[in-house]
Amino acid sequence: MTDVDVREAVTAAHRDEWARVVASLTRRFGDxxxxxxxxxxxxxxAVERWPSDGVPPNPGGWLTTTANRKAIDRIRREAKRDDKHEAARMLSGDDPPEQLGxxxxxxxxLIFxxxxxxxxxxxxxxxxxxxxGGLTVPEIARAFLVQESATGQRITRAKAKIKAARIPYRVPSADDLPARVSGxxxxxxxxFNEGYLATSPDADPVRPHLTAEAIRLARLVRVLLPEDGEVAGLLALMLLTEARRTARVSTTGELVVLEQQDRGLWDRELIAEGHRLVRERLATGAAPGRYQLLAAINAVHTSARDARDTDWSQVVALYDQLVRLDRSPVVALNRAVAVAEVDGPEVALAAVAPLGEALDGYHAFHATRAELLRRLDRGTEAREAYDRAIALAGNTAETAYLTRRRDELG
Structure with missing residues (x-):
C-alpha cells in the first residue's frame, strides 16, 4: 500500500469513525x-504511523484505543494532584455497558x-x-448564510455551555425525542442539501453519499416518530428532490436547472413514494409545517410531465402559506421565482429588491436577479448580477452554468 493509499484510508476512517471516537471519549471523561x-x-x-506499520485490521478500534491513551496522558499532565484519583477511577475500565436506548x-x-x-x-x-454530520465549518457557515468566524464562535459557545451547565452527554429516551426532533x-x-448541491469548490458538485445517508436517517426517524407530520414531510421532500439528482448535472459538468432537465431521467419510484407521503399528510387535515409545504411544492413540480405544465399558481399559493411560517429572506426569494411565472419578471424583481440587504452574500439572490433582469432585456444589469453570483457561488457545476448564461448576453 502506498503512502497515498494510507492517507486516503485514514481520511475514510476519519469520516466514518470521528463521531464514534469523540462520543466514546465524551461518555468516559465527560469533557x-x-x-x-x-x-x-x-x-x-495514524497518518504518521500507518504508512510504515500498515493500516490495522480494525482502524476504528485502533483510533479509539489511541485516543483514549491520548486523553489519559492529557489528564495526567494537566490535572492537579487531587484530581488524579478521579482520573484513575475513570480509567479503571469498570464503566457500565452503554445503554443504547x-x-x-x-x-x-449521536445526532439526537x-x-x-x-x-x-x-x-x-x-x-x-x-x-x-461531518460538515466543515465553512460548509456550515454557508448553510446558515453567515461568516465562518460567526459559525466557529457559535460552535465554541455551544461547547462552553455544555461544560458550564454540566449538560449530561446522555442517550435520549423515547420521551426525549419529541423535544429534540426539530433539531x-x-x-x-x-x-442533505450539502450533498445535493455542494457549496465548496473543492467538493464534487453532487455528493450522493450525503443525500443517501440523510434519507436513510430520515427513514429511521419516521419509524421512531410515525405520527410526526414534519418527519414525514422532510422525508418526502428529500425523496422528491433526490429523484431529480441524475438529471441535475450535465455530462459536461454544468448545472441543469429544473425547467431544462430531462424528466425521463427522474426516479419514478422515489417520486411515487414522495407523493404518497404528501397525500397521507394532506389526508390528516392537520395544518402543514415547513417541511410538509416544501414537500408539497416539490410534489407539484414532479407531477408535471413537462416544465410548461407546472401549476405555478399552486406553487405560489403554497409559498404564501410557507412565508407565514418561515419569514426568512431565502423563502421570500424562492417565492419570487414562482411569482415571475405567474405575474411576470417585473413583479418578481420588485419582490426581490428588498431582500438585497439580507442576501447580498448569497449567490442565489444575485443569480435570481440576473435571470429576471435578463427576461426584462436589461442586459448590462444582468451581466453585473451574473458576475456577482459567479464570484459567490462555490459549486463548480453552478459556476459553469452561470458563466455560460452571462456569456450568452454578448
Whole structure:
C-alpha cells in the first residue's frame, strides 16, 4: 500500500469513525473538548504511523484505543494532584455497558444526543453538523448564510455551555425525542442539501453519499416518530428532490436547472413514494409545517410531465402559506421565482429588491436577479448580477452554468 493509499484510508476512517471516537471519549471523561483534542491526536498518529506499520485490521478500534491513551496522558499532565484519583477511577475500565436506548442506529443516536434542547436551535444544529454530520465549518457557515468566524464562535459557545451547565452527554429516551426532533430534522436537511448541491469548490458538485445517508436517517426517524407530520414531510421532500439528482448535472459538468432537465431521467419510484407521503399528510387535515409545504411544492413540480405544465399558481399559493411560517429572506426569494411565472419578471424583481440587504452574500439572490433582469432585456444589469453570483457561488457545476448564461448576453 502506498503512502497515498494510507492517507486516503485514514481520511475514510476519519469520516466514518470521528463521531464514534469523540462520543466514546465524551461518555468516559465527560469533557467534549478533551474528547475532540484526543481524537485529533489519534488521527495525527495514524497518518504518521500507518504508512510504515500498515493500516490495522480494525482502524476504528485502533483510533479509539489511541485516543483514549491520548486523553489519559492529557489528564495526567494537566490535572492537579487531587484530581488524579478521579482520573484513575475513570480509567479503571469498570464503566457500565452503554445503554443504547430507543435509538439503535449509532449515528442517529449521536445526532439526537447532540441536539440537546438546552442549547439554542442554531447552536445545537451547528454543533451536531460539525461533530456528527461531518460538515466543515465553512460548509456550515454557508448553510446558515453567515461568516465562518460567526459559525466557529457559535460552535465554541455551544461547547462552553455544555461544560458550564454540566449538560449530561446522555442517550435520549423515547420521551426525549419529541423535544429534540426539530433539531435533528434541521441537521438532516442541511446534510442533505450539502450533498445535493455542494457549496465548496473543492467538493464534487453532487455528493450522493450525503443525500443517501440523510434519507436513510430520515427513514429511521419516521419509524421512531410515525405520527410526526414534519418527519414525514422532510422525508418526502428529500425523496422528491433526490429523484431529480441524475438529471441535475450535465455530462459536461454544468448545472441543469429544473425547467431544462430531462424528466425521463427522474426516479419514478422515489417520486411515487414522495407523493404518497404528501397525500397521507394532506389526508390528516392537520395544518402543514415547513417541511410538509416544501414537500408539497416539490410534489407539484414532479407531477408535471413537462416544465410548461407546472401549476405555478399552486406553487405560489403554497409559498404564501410557507412565508407565514418561515419569514426568512431565502423563502421570500424562492417565492419570487414562482411569482415571475405567474405575474411576470417585473413583479418578481420588485419582490426581490428588498431582500438585497439580507442576501447580498448569497449567490442565489444575485443569480435570481440576473435571470429576471435578463427576461426584462436589461442586459448590462444582468451581466453585473451574473458576475456577482459567479464570484459567490462555490459549486463548480453552478459556476459553469452561470458563466455560460452571462456569456450568452454578448
Amino acid at each position: 467534549l473538548d478533551l474528547a475532540e483534542d484526543a481524537a485529533a491526536e489519534a488521527f495525527a498518529v 430507543v435509538v439503535d442506529d449509532l449515528r442517529l443516536r 444526543t447532540c441536539c440537546h434542547p438546552a442549547l439554542a436551535m442554531e447552536s445545537r444544529v451547528a454543533l451536531t453538523l460539525r461533530m456528527v 435533528v430534522l434541521a441537521v438532516l436537511y442541511l446534510v
